[in-house]
Amino acid sequence: MADDDDIAEPASPGRTGRFGRRRKSQEAADGTEAVESDGLGMQSERAPEAAPAKAKRTRRQMPESTKRLLFIVAGVFVLVGSVGGFYLTSDAFESRVPVLVATRNIAVGETVSSADVASELMVTGSVPHIPWTVEAPLFFEGTVALQPMPLGGLVRYDMVAQVDTVPEGDELVVEVPLDVSLVTETVFEGELVLLVDPGIAPAPGNPGRPRNVIRDFTLTSFDGSQMRLILPAQEWADWTALLDEVGGTLMVKDLGPRADIAATSESLDAVWQSQWSQAAAEVAVVAAAAAPTAGPGELEVIVSLDASLVPSGVAAGSLVLLVDPGAAPLGNNEGRPRRVIGTLELENFSGGQMQMFVGPEDWQYWRSLPEVLGAAPMVLPVPPGTDVEDMSERLDAVWDEEWRRQLGEATGPA
Numbered sequence: 001m002a003d004d005d006d007i008a009e010p011a012s013p014g015r016t017g018r019f020g021r022r023r024k025s026q027e028a029a030d031g032t033e034a035v036e037s038d039g040l041g042m043q044s045e046r047a048p049e050a051a052p053a054k055a056k057r058t059r060r061q062m063p064e065s066t067k068r069l070l071f072i073v074a075g076v077f078v079l080v081g082s083v084g085g086f087y088l089t090s091d092a093f094e095s096r097v098p099v100l101v102a103t104r105n106i107a108v109g110e111t112v113s114s115a116d117v118a119s120e121l122m123v124t125g126s127v128p129h130i131p132w133t134v135e136a137p138l139f140f141e142g143t144v145a146l147q148p149m150p151l152g153g154l155v156r157y158d159m160v161a162q163v164d165t166v167p168e169g170d171e172l173v174v175e176v177p178l179d180v181s182l183v184t185e186t187v188f189e190g191e192l193v194l195l196v197d198p199g200i201a202p203a204p205g206n207p208g209r210p211r212n213v214i215r216d217f218t219l220t221s222f223d224g225s226q227m228r229l230i231l232p233a234q235e236w237a238d239w240t241a242l243l244d245e246v247g248g249t250l251m252v253k254d255l256g257p258r259a260d261i262a263a264t265s266e267s268l269d270a271v272w273q274s275q276w277s278q279a280a281a282e283v284a285v286v287a288a289a290a291a292p293t294a295g296p297g298e299l300e301v302i303v304s305l306d307a308s309l310v311p312s313g314v315a316a317g318s319l320v321l322l323v324d325p326g327a328a329p330l331g332n333n334e335g336r337p338r339r340v341i342g343t344l345e346l347e348n349f350s351g352g353q354m355q356m357f358v359g360p361e362d363w364q365y366w367r368s369l370p371e372v373l374g375a376a377p378m379v380l381p382v383p384p385g386t387d388v389e390d391m392s393e394r395l396d397a398v399w400d401e402e403w404r405r406q407l408g409e410a411t412g413p414a
Contacts, residue, residue, distance in 0.1 A: 096330055099154060102149040103115070108147060117137045129308075140155075143160035175229075193252045303369070306325065309379070322343060323340055334407060
Protein backbone atom coordinates (compact mmCIF):
# COMPACT_ATOMS: atom_id res chain seq x y z
CA MET A 1 0.00 0.00 0.00
CA ALA A 2 1.47 3.25 -0.93
CA ASP A 3 2.33 5.92 1.50
CA ASP A 4 0.03 8.81 1.86
CA ASP A 5 2.81 11.09 0.64
CA ASP A 6 3.06 9.07 -2.58
CA ILE A 7 -0.59 9.56 -3.41
CA ALA A 8 -1.04 12.61 -5.72
CA GLU A 9 -3.30 15.25 -4.35
CA PRO A 10 -6.16 16.03 -6.72
CA ALA A 11 -5.82 19.49 -8.17
CA SER A 12 -8.44 21.90 -7.14
CA PRO A 13 -10.84 23.05 -9.82
CA GLY A 14 -9.67 26.62 -9.48
CA ARG A 15 -6.06 25.87 -10.05
CA THR A 16 -6.78 23.49 -12.89
CA GLY A 17 -8.80 26.19 -14.62
CA ARG A 18 -6.20 28.89 -14.17
CA PHE A 19 -3.38 26.62 -15.30
CA GLY A 20 -5.46 25.33 -18.18
CA ARG A 21 -6.09 28.87 -19.44
CA ARG A 22 -2.43 29.75 -19.03
CA ARG A 23 -1.36 26.62 -20.88
CA LYS A 24 -3.87 27.30 -23.60
CA SER A 25 -2.54 30.74 -24.13
CA GLN A 26 1.04 29.55 -24.21
CA GLU A 27 0.22 26.67 -26.52
CA ALA A 28 -1.72 28.93 -28.76
CA ALA A 29 1.34 31.14 -28.97
CA ASP A 30 3.63 28.09 -29.65
CA GLY A 31 1.26 26.55 -32.13
CA THR A 32 0.98 23.29 -30.10
CA GLU A 33 -2.16 21.49 -29.10
CA ALA A 34 -3.42 21.68 -25.53
CA VAL A 35 -2.86 18.56 -23.36
CA GLU A 36 -4.64 18.21 -20.04
CA SER A 37 -3.99 15.92 -17.06
CA ASP A 38 -6.85 13.84 -15.63
CA GLY A 39 -5.46 14.22 -12.11
CA LEU A 40 -4.20 10.64 -11.97
CA GLY A 41 -1.05 11.26 -13.95
CA MET A 42 -2.77 10.38 -17.20
CA GLN A 43 -2.79 12.99 -19.96
CA SER A 44 -5.44 13.35 -22.59
CA GLU A 45 -6.18 15.76 -25.35
CA ARG A 46 -8.64 18.47 -24.28
CA ALA A 47 -11.30 19.61 -26.66
CA PRO A 48 -10.92 23.21 -27.69
CA GLU A 49 -13.05 25.57 -25.74
CA ALA A 50 -15.95 27.10 -27.63
CA ALA A 51 -15.74 30.83 -28.32
CA PRO A 52 -17.86 32.83 -25.93
CA ALA A 53 -21.27 33.66 -27.45
CA LYS A 54 -21.88 37.29 -28.28
CA ALA A 55 -25.02 38.90 -27.00
CA LYS A 56 -27.47 39.62 -29.87
CA ARG A 57 -27.98 43.33 -30.37
CA THR A 58 -31.57 44.39 -30.94
CA ARG A 59 -32.21 47.52 -33.09
CA ARG A 60 -34.41 50.05 -31.42
CA GLN A 61 -37.50 50.66 -33.51
CA MET A 62 -38.71 54.26 -34.18
CA PRO A 63 -42.30 54.86 -33.08
CA GLU A 64 -44.83 55.02 -35.92
CA SER A 65 -46.03 58.49 -34.83
CA THR A 66 -42.46 59.83 -35.15
CA LYS A 67 -42.14 58.32 -38.64
CA ARG A 68 -45.38 59.96 -39.75
CA LEU A 69 -44.25 63.31 -38.38
CA LEU A 70 -40.93 63.09 -40.26
CA PHE A 71 -42.73 62.22 -43.51
CA ILE A 72 -45.01 65.23 -43.06
CA VAL A 73 -42.10 67.60 -42.39
CA ALA A 74 -40.21 66.27 -45.42
CA GLY A 75 -43.29 66.74 -47.59
CA VAL A 76 -43.66 70.33 -46.42
CA PHE A 77 -40.03 71.09 -47.33
CA VAL A 78 -40.50 69.57 -50.79
CA LEU A 79 -43.67 71.60 -51.34
CA VAL A 80 -42.05 74.86 -50.24
CA GLY A 81 -39.06 74.20 -52.47
CA SER A 82 -41.29 73.48 -55.46
CA VAL A 83 -43.38 76.62 -55.00
CA GLY A 84 -40.29 78.76 -54.45
CA GLY A 85 -38.66 77.34 -57.53
CA PHE A 86 -41.74 78.03 -59.59
CA TYR A 87 -41.85 81.67 -58.57
CA LEU A 88 -38.11 82.12 -59.03
CA THR A 89 -38.16 80.63 -62.53
CA SER A 90 -41.61 81.59 -63.80
CA ASP A 91 -40.34 84.79 -65.39
CA ALA A 92 -38.04 82.71 -67.56
CA PHE A 93 -41.10 81.30 -69.34
CA GLU A 94 -42.68 84.74 -69.91
CA SER A 95 -41.82 86.98 -72.82
CA ARG A 96 -40.00 90.16 -71.85
CA VAL A 97 -40.55 93.10 -74.18
CA PRO A 98 -38.95 96.57 -74.25
CA VAL A 99 -41.35 99.17 -72.85
CA LEU A 100 -41.19 102.80 -71.74
CA VAL A 101 -40.54 103.44 -68.05
CA ALA A 102 -39.83 106.56 -66.00
CA THR A 103 -36.17 107.25 -65.22
CA ARG A 104 -37.01 109.33 -62.14
CA ASN A 105 -39.90 110.05 -59.77
CA ILE A 106 -42.19 112.52 -61.55
CA ALA A 107 -44.88 114.34 -59.57
CA VAL A 108 -48.15 115.70 -60.94
CA GLY A 109 -47.59 119.07 -62.59
CA GLU A 110 -43.88 118.53 -63.30
CA THR A 111 -42.52 119.17 -66.76
CA VAL A 112 -41.42 115.98 -68.48
CA SER A 113 -38.68 115.60 -71.10
CA SER A 114 -37.73 112.77 -73.44
CA ALA A 115 -34.80 112.00 -71.11
CA ASP A 116 -37.26 111.18 -68.30
CA VAL A 117 -38.34 107.96 -70.05
CA ALA A 118 -36.25 105.03 -71.23
CA SER A 119 -36.50 101.45 -72.47
CA GLU A 120 -36.55 98.47 -70.14
CA LEU A 121 -37.31 94.79 -70.69
CA MET A 122 -40.35 93.79 -68.66
CA VAL A 123 -43.03 91.12 -68.48
CA THR A 124 -46.15 93.24 -68.98
CA GLY A 125 -48.86 90.68 -69.68
CA SER A 126 -52.12 92.59 -70.12
CA VAL A 127 -50.92 95.72 -68.25
CA PRO A 128 -51.30 98.85 -70.45
CA HIS A 129 -47.91 100.06 -71.65
CA ILE A 130 -46.07 101.82 -74.47
CA PRO A 131 -43.88 99.55 -76.61
CA TRP A 132 -40.38 100.94 -77.05
CA THR A 133 -39.60 102.66 -80.35
CA VAL A 134 -36.96 105.22 -81.22
CA GLU A 135 -39.55 107.97 -81.60
CA ALA A 136 -41.69 107.09 -78.53
CA PRO A 137 -39.74 109.23 -75.97
CA LEU A 138 -40.08 112.31 -78.20
CA PHE A 139 -43.81 112.45 -77.42
CA PHE A 140 -43.02 113.33 -73.79
CA GLU A 141 -40.72 116.25 -74.57
CA GLY A 142 -42.10 119.42 -72.93
CA THR A 143 -45.25 117.75 -71.56
CA VAL A 144 -46.65 118.14 -68.05
CA ALA A 145 -47.45 115.17 -65.82
CA LEU A 146 -51.14 114.63 -65.13
CA GLN A 147 -50.47 111.59 -62.94
CA PRO A 148 -47.55 110.61 -60.69
CA MET A 149 -44.96 108.48 -62.47
CA PRO A 150 -42.68 106.56 -60.08
CA LEU A 151 -39.09 105.65 -60.92
CA GLY A 152 -39.03 102.49 -63.01
CA GLY A 153 -42.83 102.46 -63.44
CA LEU A 154 -44.60 102.01 -66.75
CA VAL A 155 -45.58 105.26 -68.45
CA ARG A 156 -48.54 105.88 -70.77
CA TYR A 157 -49.50 108.69 -73.09
CA ASP A 158 -52.52 109.63 -70.96
CA MET A 159 -50.24 110.37 -67.99
CA VAL A 160 -49.06 113.64 -69.56
CA ALA A 161 -50.49 116.61 -71.43
CA GLN A 162 -48.99 118.81 -74.11
CA VAL A 163 -48.37 122.42 -73.07
CA ASP A 164 -49.70 124.69 -75.80
CA THR A 165 -49.09 128.01 -74.02
CA VAL A 166 -46.03 129.88 -72.80
CA PRO A 167 -45.48 129.62 -69.03
CA GLU A 168 -45.83 132.86 -67.09
CA GLY A 169 -43.21 132.70 -64.37
CA ASP A 170 -43.78 129.56 -62.31
CA GLU A 171 -47.37 129.24 -63.51
CA LEU A 172 -49.00 127.90 -66.66
CA VAL A 173 -51.81 129.22 -68.80
CA VAL A 174 -54.84 127.12 -69.71
CA GLU A 175 -57.65 128.27 -71.95
CA VAL A 176 -61.05 126.80 -71.08
CA PRO A 177 -63.59 126.82 -73.95
CA LEU A 178 -67.16 127.40 -72.68
CA ASP A 179 -70.48 126.53 -74.34
CA VAL A 180 -73.11 129.05 -73.17
CA SER A 181 -76.10 127.41 -74.90
CA LEU A 182 -77.65 126.50 -71.51
CA VAL A 183 -77.57 130.11 -70.29
CA THR A 184 -80.99 131.71 -70.00
CA GLU A 185 -79.53 135.20 -69.64
CA THR A 186 -76.18 136.71 -70.52
CA VAL A 187 -73.36 135.87 -68.12
CA PHE A 188 -70.43 138.17 -67.37
CA GLU A 189 -66.96 138.21 -65.93
CA GLY A 190 -66.99 137.53 -62.17
CA GLU A 191 -70.42 135.85 -62.19
CA LEU A 192 -70.93 132.57 -60.28
CA VAL A 193 -72.07 129.79 -62.64
CA LEU A 194 -72.30 126.02 -62.84
CA LEU A 195 -69.73 124.25 -65.03
CA VAL A 196 -71.32 121.26 -66.78
CA ASP A 197 -69.96 118.16 -68.50
CA PRO A 198 -71.81 118.18 -71.84
CA GLY A 199 -71.99 114.37 -71.84
CA ILE A 200 -72.16 112.17 -74.92
CA ALA A 201 -75.37 111.04 -76.61
CA PRO A 202 -75.85 107.25 -76.79
CA ALA A 203 -75.04 105.64 -80.13
CA PRO A 204 -74.73 102.07 -81.43
CA GLY A 205 -71.61 100.60 -79.85
CA ASN A 206 -71.13 103.62 -77.58
CA PRO A 207 -73.33 104.08 -74.48
CA GLY A 208 -72.16 107.67 -74.06
CA ARG A 209 -72.75 109.40 -70.73
CA PRO A 210 -75.36 111.75 -69.29
CA ARG A 211 -74.79 115.48 -68.94
CA ASN A 212 -73.96 116.40 -65.33
CA VAL A 213 -72.87 119.32 -63.14
CA ILE A 214 -69.16 119.30 -62.30
CA ARG A 215 -68.84 122.25 -59.95
CA ASP A 216 -69.67 125.91 -59.41
CA PHE A 217 -67.11 128.47 -60.52
CA THR A 218 -66.68 132.21 -60.81
CA LEU A 219 -66.00 133.29 -64.39
CA THR A 220 -62.42 134.55 -64.60
CA SER A 221 -60.81 136.31 -67.59
CA PHE A 222 -63.99 135.49 -69.51
CA ASP A 223 -64.41 136.91 -73.02
CA GLY A 224 -67.82 135.43 -73.78
CA SER A 225 -66.63 132.08 -75.14
CA GLN A 226 -63.70 131.01 -72.98
CA MET A 227 -61.72 131.65 -69.80
CA ARG A 228 -57.98 132.21 -69.67
CA LEU A 229 -56.64 130.88 -66.38
CA ILE A 230 -53.08 131.29 -65.05
CA LEU A 231 -52.49 128.48 -62.59
CA PRO A 232 -49.82 126.59 -60.64
CA ALA A 233 -48.66 123.41 -62.34
CA GLN A 234 -50.84 121.12 -60.18
CA GLU A 235 -54.05 123.07 -60.88
CA TRP A 236 -53.09 123.43 -64.53
CA ALA A 237 -52.79 119.65 -64.75
CA ASP A 238 -56.20 119.20 -63.09
CA TRP A 239 -57.94 121.58 -65.51
CA THR A 240 -56.20 120.03 -68.52
CA ALA A 241 -57.22 116.54 -67.45
CA LEU A 242 -60.81 117.70 -66.94
CA LEU A 243 -60.99 119.19 -70.43
CA ASP A 244 -59.62 115.96 -71.92
CA GLU A 245 -62.21 113.95 -70.01
CA VAL A 246 -65.21 116.00 -71.20
CA GLY A 247 -64.07 116.34 -74.80
CA GLY A 248 -62.41 119.77 -74.69
CA THR A 249 -65.36 122.05 -73.86
CA LEU A 250 -67.37 122.75 -70.73
CA MET A 251 -70.95 124.04 -70.67
CA VAL A 252 -72.12 126.90 -68.47
CA LYS A 253 -75.46 127.15 -66.60
CA ASP A 254 -76.30 130.45 -65.01
CA LEU A 255 -77.61 130.71 -61.44
CA GLY A 256 -80.15 133.10 -60.00
CA PRO A 257 -79.04 135.51 -57.26
CA ARG A 258 -80.55 133.34 -54.51
CA ALA A 259 -80.23 129.92 -56.08
CA ASP A 260 -79.41 126.92 -53.90
CA ILE A 261 -76.36 125.52 -55.70
CA ALA A 262 -76.66 121.95 -54.31
CA ALA A 263 -80.43 121.68 -54.95
CA THR A 264 -80.13 123.16 -58.45
CA SER A 265 -77.29 120.79 -59.35
CA GLU A 266 -79.19 117.75 -58.08
CA SER A 267 -82.34 118.71 -59.99
CA LEU A 268 -80.49 119.28 -63.26
CA ASP A 269 -78.58 115.98 -62.94
CA ALA A 270 -81.84 114.07 -62.40
CA VAL A 271 -83.38 115.56 -65.56
CA TRP A 272 -80.31 114.88 -67.68
CA GLN A 273 -79.96 111.31 -66.34
CA SER A 274 -83.58 110.60 -67.30
CA GLN A 275 -83.06 111.99 -70.82
CA TRP A 276 -79.93 109.94 -71.32
CA SER A 277 -81.58 106.71 -70.08
CA GLN A 278 -84.48 107.14 -72.50
CA ALA A 279 -82.14 107.82 -75.43
CA ALA A 280 -79.98 104.80 -74.51
CA ALA A 281 -83.04 102.53 -74.48
CA GLU A 282 -84.09 103.73 -77.94
CA VAL A 283 -80.59 103.16 -79.32
CA ALA A 284 -80.52 99.65 -77.86
CA VAL A 285 -83.75 98.74 -79.68
CA VAL A 286 -82.42 100.04 -83.01
CA ALA A 287 -79.03 98.35 -82.52
CA ALA A 288 -80.65 95.00 -81.76
CA ALA A 289 -82.64 95.18 -84.97
CA ALA A 290 -79.62 96.17 -87.05
CA ALA A 291 -77.09 93.84 -85.42
CA PRO A 292 -74.93 92.06 -88.00
CA THR A 293 -75.51 88.36 -88.39
CA ALA A 294 -73.58 85.57 -90.04
CA GLY A 295 -74.40 84.69 -93.62
CA PRO A 296 -74.58 81.17 -95.03
CA GLY A 297 -71.36 79.28 -94.30
CA GLU A 298 -69.92 82.11 -92.20
CA LEU A 299 -68.62 81.97 -88.64
CA GLU A 300 -68.34 84.77 -86.09
CA VAL A 301 -64.90 85.73 -84.78
CA ILE A 302 -63.98 88.49 -82.32
CA VAL A 303 -60.48 89.90 -82.84
CA SER A 304 -58.69 92.04 -80.25
CA LEU A 305 -56.60 94.82 -81.79
CA ASP A 306 -53.79 96.77 -80.14
CA ALA A 307 -54.10 100.51 -80.88
CA SER A 308 -51.17 101.59 -78.67
CA LEU A 309 -49.33 102.99 -81.70
CA VAL A 310 -52.01 105.69 -81.84
CA PRO A 311 -52.36 107.69 -78.59
CA SER A 312 -55.66 109.21 -79.77
CA GLY A 313 -57.08 105.80 -80.62
CA VAL A 314 -58.73 104.55 -83.80
CA ALA A 315 -62.34 104.95 -84.89
CA ALA A 316 -64.76 102.41 -86.31
CA GLY A 317 -64.80 102.43 -90.09
CA SER A 318 -61.15 103.52 -90.40
CA LEU A 319 -58.78 101.90 -92.85
CA VAL A 320 -55.77 100.66 -90.88
CA LEU A 321 -52.54 98.82 -91.41
CA LEU A 322 -52.45 95.49 -89.62
CA VAL A 323 -49.07 95.18 -87.91
CA ASP A 324 -47.13 92.25 -86.47
CA PRO A 325 -45.88 93.65 -83.11
CA GLY A 326 -42.61 91.75 -83.50
CA ALA A 327 -40.45 90.52 -80.64
CA ALA A 328 -37.37 92.08 -79.04
CA PRO A 329 -34.11 90.09 -79.00
CA LEU A 330 -33.72 88.15 -75.76
CA GLY A 331 -30.95 85.73 -74.90
CA ASN A 332 -30.48 83.21 -77.70
CA ASN A 333 -33.73 84.33 -79.33
CA GLU A 334 -33.11 86.97 -82.00
CA GLY A 335 -36.77 87.99 -82.00
CA ARG A 336 -38.14 89.67 -85.11
CA PRO A 337 -38.83 93.22 -86.31
CA ARG A 338 -42.24 94.81 -86.29
CA ARG A 339 -43.77 94.74 -89.80
CA VAL A 340 -46.94 95.45 -91.76
CA ILE A 341 -48.86 92.26 -92.61
CA GLY A 342 -51.93 93.70 -94.32
CA THR A 343 -54.74 96.24 -94.27
CA LEU A 344 -58.10 96.11 -92.56
CA GLU A 345 -61.26 98.20 -92.51
CA LEU A 346 -62.59 98.46 -88.97
CA GLU A 347 -66.21 97.45 -89.40
CA ASN A 348 -68.16 96.50 -86.27
CA PHE A 349 -65.24 97.81 -84.19
CA SER A 350 -65.74 98.86 -80.57
CA GLY A 351 -63.72 98.82 -77.36
CA GLY A 352 -60.56 97.55 -79.04
CA GLN A 353 -62.33 94.53 -80.57
CA MET A 354 -63.64 93.85 -84.03
CA GLN A 355 -66.48 91.51 -84.88
CA MET A 356 -66.23 89.66 -88.20
CA PHE A 357 -68.25 87.03 -90.03
CA VAL A 358 -65.97 85.00 -92.28
CA GLY A 359 -65.58 81.63 -93.93
CA PRO A 360 -63.97 78.65 -92.12
CA GLU A 361 -60.45 79.27 -93.48
CA ASP A 362 -60.47 82.98 -92.58
CA TRP A 363 -62.04 82.12 -89.24
CA GLN A 364 -59.12 79.81 -88.45
CA TYR A 365 -56.62 82.49 -89.56
CA TRP A 366 -58.06 85.21 -87.33
CA ARG A 367 -58.50 82.86 -84.39
CA SER A 368 -54.86 81.72 -84.51
CA LEU A 369 -53.27 85.08 -85.43
CA PRO A 370 -52.66 86.32 -81.82
CA GLU A 371 -51.05 82.99 -80.91
CA VAL A 372 -48.85 83.04 -84.02
CA LEU A 373 -47.73 86.63 -83.36
CA GLY A 374 -47.37 86.15 -79.61
CA ALA A 375 -49.64 89.16 -78.97
CA ALA A 376 -52.67 90.95 -80.36
CA PRO A 377 -52.06 92.42 -83.82
CA MET A 378 -51.44 96.16 -83.82
CA VAL A 379 -53.25 98.72 -86.00
CA LEU A 380 -52.18 102.03 -87.48
CA PRO A 381 -54.66 104.30 -89.33
CA VAL A 382 -53.98 105.12 -92.97
CA PRO A 383 -54.51 108.85 -93.64
CA PRO A 384 -56.84 109.58 -96.60
CA GLY A 385 -55.00 109.69 -99.93
CA THR A 386 -51.95 107.82 -98.62
CA ASP A 387 -50.11 105.31 -100.78
CA VAL A 388 -50.55 102.22 -98.61
CA GLU A 389 -47.69 100.28 -100.19
CA ASP A 390 -45.23 103.16 -99.82
CA MET A 391 -46.31 103.79 -96.21
CA SER A 392 -45.87 100.10 -95.39
CA GLU A 393 -42.38 99.94 -96.92
CA ARG A 394 -41.18 103.03 -95.06
CA LEU A 395 -42.53 101.76 -91.73
CA ASP A 396 -40.98 98.33 -92.27
CA ALA A 397 -37.61 99.95 -92.97
CA VAL A 398 -37.75 102.00 -89.74
CA TRP A 399 -38.81 99.03 -87.65
CA ASP A 400 -36.19 96.76 -89.21
CA GLU A 401 -33.46 99.29 -88.40
CA GLU A 402 -34.68 99.54 -84.80
CA TRP A 403 -34.73 95.76 -84.44
CA ARG A 404 -31.17 95.48 -85.79
CA ARG A 405 -30.04 98.09 -83.25
CA GLN A 406 -31.64 96.12 -80.44
CA LEU A 407 -30.09 92.90 -81.74
CA GLY A 408 -26.66 94.53 -81.75
CA GLU A 409 -27.12 95.72 -78.17
CA ALA A 410 -28.31 92.28 -77.06
CA THR A 411 -25.49 90.32 -78.68
CA GLY A 412 -22.71 92.85 -78.01
CA PRO A 413 -19.56 93.21 -80.10
CA ALA A 414 -18.51 90.18 -82.09
